Amino acid sequence: MIKIINPSKKQFNELTQRPALSFDFLQAQIEEIFKEVAAEGDEALVKYTQQFDHVELDHIRVAPSRLKQAYDNLSVALFQSLKQAASNIRKFHEAQVPENIEVSINGNILVEQRAIPIDRIGIYIPGGSAPLISTILMLAIPANIAKCTEIALFSPPSDDGKIHPSILATAYFMGIQEVYQIGGAQAIAAMSLGTDSIKPVSKIFGPGNQYVTAAKEFALRNGTAFDLPAGPSELLIYTDGSGIPAFMAADLLSQAEHGADSQVILIAPTESVLDEVMQEINRQLKNLPRKEIAAAALEKSLAIQFESEEIAFEWINKYAPEHLIIASETPRKYIGKIRNAGSVFLGNYCPESAGDYASGTNHTLPTQQWAKSYSGVNMDAFYKKISYQEISRSGLDKLSKTITCLAREEQLEAHARAVEIRSSKSMKS
Amino acid sequence: MIKIINPSKKQFNELTQRPALSFDFLQAQIEEIFKEVAAEGDEALVKYTQQFDHVELDHIRVAPSRLKQAYDNLSVALFQSLKQAASNIRKFHEAQVPENIEVSINGNILVEQRAIPIDRIGIYIPGGSAPLISTILMLAIPANIAKCTEIALFSPPSDDGKIHPSILATAYFMGIQEVYQIGGAQAIAAMSLGTDSIKPVSKIFGPGNQYVTAAKEFALRNGTAFDLPAGPSELLIYTDGSGIPAFMAADLLSQAEHGADSQVILIAPTESVLDEVMQEINRQLKNLPRKEIAAAALEKSLAIQFESEEIAFEWINKYAPEHLIIASETPRKYIGKIRNAGSVFLGNYCPESAGDYASGTNHTLPTQQWAKSYSGVNMDAFYKKISYQEISRSGLDKLSKTITCLAREEQLEAHARAVEIRSSKSMKS
Numbered sequence: 060m061i062k063i064i065n066p067s068k069k070q071f072n073e074l075t076q077r078p079a080l081s082f083d084f085l086q087a088q089i090e091e092i093f094k095e096v097a098a099e100g101d102e103a104l105v106k107y108t109q110q111f112d113h114v115e116l117d118h119i120r121v122a123p124s125r126l127k128q129a130y131d132n133l134s135v136a137l138f139q140s141l142k143q144a145a146s147n148i149r150k151f152h153e154a155q156v157p158e159n160i161e162v163s164i165n166g167n168i169l170v171e172q173r174a175i176p177i178d179r180i181g182i183y184i185p186g187g188s189a190p191l192i193s194t195i196l197m198l199a200i201p202a203n204i205a206k207c208t209e210i211a212l213f214s215p216p217s218d219d220g221k222i223h224p225s226i227l228a229t230a231y232f233m234g235i236q237e238v239y240q241i242g243g244a245q246a247i248a249a250m251s252l253g254t255d256s257i258k259p260v261s262k263i264f265g266p267g268n269q270y271v272t273a274a275k276e277f278a279l280r281n282g283t284a285f286d287l288p289a290g291p292s293e294l295l296i297y298t299d300g301s302g303i304p305a306f307m308a309a310d311l312l313s314q315a316e317h318g319a320d321s322q323v324i325l326i327a328p329t330e331s332v333l334d335e336v337m338q339e340i341n342r343q344l345k346n347l348p349r350k351e352i353a354a355a356a357l358e359k360s361l362a363i364q365f366e367s368e369e370i371a372f373e374w375i376n377k378y379a380p381e382h383l384i385i386a387s388e389t390p391r392k393y394i395g396k397i398r399n400a401g402s403v404f405l406g407n408y409c410p411e412s413a414g415d416y417a418s419g420t421n422h423t424l425p426t427q428q429w430a431k432s433y434s435g436v437n438m439d440a441f442y443k444k445i446s447y448q449e450i451s452r453s454g455l456d457k458l459s460k461t462i463t464c465l466a467r468e469e470q471l472e473a474h475a476r477a478v479e480i481r482s483s484k485s486m487k488s
Numbered sequence: 489m490i491k492i493i494n495p496s497k498k499q500f501n502e503l504t505q506r507p508a509l510s511f512d513f514l515q516a517q518i519e520e521i522f523k524e525v526a527a528e529g530d531e532a533l534v535k536y537t538q539q540f541d542h543v544e545l546d547h548i549r550v551a552p553s554r555l556k557q558a559y560d561n562l563s564v565a566l567f568q569s570l571k572q573a574a575s576n577i578r579k580f581h582e583a584q585v586p587e588n589i590e591v592s593i594n595g596n597i598l599v600e601q602r603a604i605p606i607d608r609i610g611i612y613i614p615g616g617s618a619p620l621i622s623t624i625l626m627l628a629i630p631a632n633i634a635k636c637t638e639i640a641l642f643s644p645p646s647d648d649g650k651i652h653p654s655i656l657a658t659a660y661f662m663g664i665q666e667v668y669q670i671g672g673a674q675a676i677a678a679m680s681l682g683t684d685s686i687k688p689v690s691k692i693f694g695p696g697n698q699y700v701t702a703a704k705e706f707a708l709r710n711g712t713a714f715d716l717p718a719g720p721s722e723l724l725i726y727t728d729g730s731g732i733p734a735f736m737a738a739d740l741l742s743q744a745e746h747g748a749d750s751q752v753i754l755i756a757p758t759e760s761v762l763d764e765v766m767q768e769i770n771r772q773l774k775n776l777p778r779k780e781i782a783a784a785a786l787e788k789s790l791a792i793q794f795e796s797e798e799i800a801f802e803w804i805n806k807y808a809p810e811h812l813i814i815a816s817e818t819p820r821k822y823i824g825k826i827r828n829a830g831s832v833f834l835g836n837y838c839p840e841s842a843g844d845y846a847s848g849t850n851h852t853l854p855t856q857q858w859a860k861s862y863s864g865v866n867m868d869a870f871y872k873k874i875s876y877q878e879i880s881r882s883g884l885d886k887l888s889k890t891i892t893c894l895a896r897e898e899q900l901e902a903h904a905r906a907v908e909i910r911s912s913k914s915m916k917s
Contacts, residue, residue, distance in 0.1 A: 081709070136889075136893050137893060137894075137897060139889075139890070139893075140889065140890040140893040140894050140897075141894075143887070143890040144890050144894060147593050147594075147597070147599075147887075150591055150593055150599075151589075151591050151593070151599045151601075151875075154589050154591045154601075155589055155601060160583050160584055162579055162580050162583045162848065164576050164579055164580070164847070164848050165576075168576070168847055168848070170576075170579075170580045170847060170848045170849055172580075172583075172584060172866065175826075175827055175828075177860065177861050178827060178828075178860070188899065189897075189898045189899035189900070190897065190898065191898060192894065192897060192898065193894055193898065225897060261860040261861040262861040276709075279717070280510070280705075282856065282857055282858070283861075284858070284861035284862060288708070305909055306906070306909060306910055309902070309905055309906040309909045309910075310906050312902040312905075312906070313900070313902040313903045313905070313906040315902070316900060316901070316902040316903070317900075343905070343909075347901060347902055347905075348899075348901045349899075349900075349901065349902065353902065376607075390878065391878075394876070397604075397874070398604055398607060399604075399607075399872070400874055401874070401875075402874070402875045402876070402877070403874060403875070403876040403877070404876075404877055405876060405877065405878035405879075406878055406879065406880075407910075408879050408880060408881045408883070408884045408910055409877055409878060409879040409884070410884075410906040410907055410910065411903075411906070412891050412895055412900075412903035412904070412906045412907055413877060413879055413884065413887060413891060413907070414875075414877055415891075415895070415903060416887075416890065416891045416894045416895065416903075417887045417890045417891050417894070418593070418597055418599060418877040418879060418887065419591065419593050419597070419599045419877070420599055420875040420876075420877055421875065425872075427711065428711055429711070429713070430872060430874075431606065431607070431690040431872070432606050432690040432691040432712075432713035432872065433713060433872060434871070434872045434873040434874070435873070435874075435875060437601065437873050437875070439868055439873070442863070443828070443854075443859060443860070443861065443862060443863045444863040444864070444866050444868070445826070445829055445830070445831070445832060445859075445863070445864075446580075446830075446831045446832070446843075446849040446850065446864060446866070447823070447831070447832040447833075447834060447849075448831070448832070448833055448834065448838055448842065448843055448847040448848070448849055449819065449820075449834035449835055449838060450834075450835065450837050450838040450842055450847065451835075451837060452837045454837070455837045455838070455839075455842065458572070458576075458842060458845075458846045458847065460565075460568075460569065461568070461569040461572040461573050461845065461846045462841050462842060462844075462845045462846050464565050464566060464568075464569040465566075465569050465570070465573060465621065465622055465845045465846070466841055466844070466845065468566060468569075468618075468619065468621060468654060469618045469619065469620060469621065469622065470617065470618035470777075470778075471618070471742070471745060471746075471778075471841075472745070472776060472777045472778065473738070473741040473742040473744070473745040473776055473778065473782065474742045474745070474840075474841035474844060474845075475841070476738055476741075476742070476772070476776075477735070477738040477739050477741070477742040477839040477840070477841045478839055478841055478842070480734055480735060480738045480772075481735055481738075481836075481837055481839065
């Protein structure tokens with residue numbers, strides 16, 4: 060880690076910089092994939108799966124019987140874990156279900172807001188050797204609570220030509236029937252454009268590599284929404300000195316093992332705390348299976364001592380971390396100071412991995428300073444909020460002068476007349 | 489209008505098509521503007537204002553005294569109208585303020601969600617002869633309710649070298665101190681990148697022409713969020729036969745006068761109702777000031793009779809209109825059938841212009857089928873929802889097996905160890 064003591068305010072912006080992510084160089088390739096999928100449909104999906112995943116598909120959709128079979132073969136331990144995690148995630152997300160709102164304005168005008176689920180969503184689950192089954196829970200549980208009518212899950216086949224059985228089992232556990240063994244930008248193109256065998260979705264959820272991320276941006280231009288701008292995962296630990304160095308080291312390593320581009324930051328009130336945690340990191344790093352990855356991430360990581368608590372939080376809110384651990388015996392002291400973060404972990408017994416899997420919060424969170432303007436995935440992401448107004452004749456009379464005055468100021472005469480025609484006495488159907 | 493009787497389901501998709509909006513051709517120009525603003529800052533803003541608005545700026549920010557002066561000079565009628573509209577908008581949006589959520593999971597795990605306002609937002613108000621003052625209300629009122637700390641308003645100077653006084657007056661009325669006389673893509677670039685005299689914002693709100701829209705997409709890639717993908721305004725009227733033709737015609741015209749690209753649709757149960765409304769349109773169109781614009785929009789507009797009410801709503805939800813008027817004496821009969829719309833107007837005395845200005849609902853709404861996945865601007869748009877978890881030592885023990893099992897299934901060993909290190913008995917700070 061790079062140790063920084065009392066950085067000046069001039070350094071503040073520079074220290075918040077993440078590696079710039081630009082997917083512009085992928086534009087041409089992604090555009091080509093979208094064009095092909097639009098023109099050739101399923102055939103293009105089969106072609107790209109051969110090209111990128113080296114798998115010869117004989118069908119695009121996974122047979123529902125294979126989902127059930129994978130589920131039946133789940134180990135008891137994994138099944139129990141999925142069940143407990145799902146139960147906690149469900150509890151927290153059920154508490155977030157938005158209520159319909161009804162407001163009476165002046166008695167004769169009724170204004171409402173209702174949350175209506177997005178009908179059809181797509182979930183992307185990356186492939187590779189490790190099946191990201193927790194992400195299926197994080198996206199399917201709120202979709203089920205919101206009552207999204209249709210969920211389609213996309214994941215690339217592994218080298219053995221199949222989606223990892225734990226992914227299929229978790230999909231079945233979540234009640235997902237529609238699973239397509241398609242990955243990469245072609246999966247995103249299929250979700251956005253549709254093909255003969257795939258109905259397009261209205262919103263795409265889920266993480267992915269740079270191709271998937273670039274394709275999600277492209278899908279947006281094509282009319283398909285997506286959850287969040289994506290970037291490498293981040294953890295910032297703030298300790299007031301009452302955190303436990305071995306625990307903090309373990310948390311920083313759990314973030315660092317995600318990838319060499321993971322962002323890991325430690326803030327402590329004294330240099331000796333910084334040193335202690337760094338020593339612990341070196342000790343724990345040695346026998347980690349993913350130690351090369353973690354070491355690479357740690358190399359560019361920051362260990363900072365600020366001049367004061369106040370300045371530390373000023374900088375933290377500028378940095379806007381995805382995950383923020385308050386390693387303290389009295390973590391609630393700091394909660395009011397946090398303005399920009401994805402998810403906050405309070406106290407010494409609250410590792411980031413608790414939120415990654417099982418505390419009930421969602422792990423799909425804003426990175427790259429997006430926590431300044433974006434929420435992590437929560438129930439809102441699965442609804443549109445529609446507004447309604449009902450106005451009686453006398454209610455409209457009360458608004459008439461205001462509407463016509465503002466409309467004429469904006470030089471929209473027909474807007475004014477649409478009101479006036481309704482108040483003229485003679486009008487009857 | 490183009491009359492269509494009993495369209496087949498095969499035509500359904502085609503009938504929902506809006507004109508494709510692609511801003512790709514503007515990319516190079518927008519990129520150049522961003523580069524210039526990044527490199528030259530305020531100087532670039534002055535240069536582009538000269539080039540595009542033909543105005544020689546001697547300062548970028550409008551003096552606060554000019555805002556007050558414009559406010560003091562507001563006509564009584566306009567002031568009263570702003571006041572009534574603002575009061576209704578405030579009532580509806582105050583009712584939407586999200587509540588903090590606290591859930592106890594198994595007694596030892598506390599999970600929370602809090603809505604924290606976005607600190608600094610930018611509002612773009614287009615220029616031209618008509619000052620869109622209602623949009624200032626629609627964006628500044630919820631920002632004020634959410635307690636966004638800073639609001640910066642951008643609008644291009646008119647031919648006379650100044651922002652329209654009604655815009656300045658309304659900004660002052662809303663408590664906005666920071667007004668910049670900069671428009672177009674350069675305003676969006678300034679909001680996203682910042683300059684010597686302008687602090688960057690975290691989220692950009694407000695409508696604009698194709699340059700502004702393309703620039704907002706570009707700003708997103710640069711880390712600045714925006715409210716909604718934009719497109720030409722839309723109105724769909726559904727009548728069950730109990731709507732009043734003259735009223736419906738007036739509403740369709742109020743939409744059509746927005747621009748030649750406005751989307752206007754009428755759905756009625758019989759051809760004779762379609763004909764009656766179309767005759768009324770021709771009658772009312774004659775003495776509208778913006779009749780050329782309205783006529784151009786109407787030329788490509790649709791008047792459709794579907795085979796049944798059920799099929800009509802199936803299509804309406806596929807079309808997903810920005811504004812949906814239910815022209816009926818019993819409009820609530822249909823409310824449960826609406827799944828995709830921006831804002832819904834119930835009954836014969838509820839013109840779209842009521843929602844545009846004064847019913848209390850927000851007029852910044854999703855077009856171009858975005859109502860399938862996006863909400864219109866509402867209170868949520870001005871907050872991030874942050875999640876928090878606090879876990880006791882015994883709470884973590886209860887989660888331990890679940891977290892370690894899922895982490896190891898995902899091959900993230902350090903995630904598992906971050907939990908195990910906390911349950912080992914020997915550990916103490």
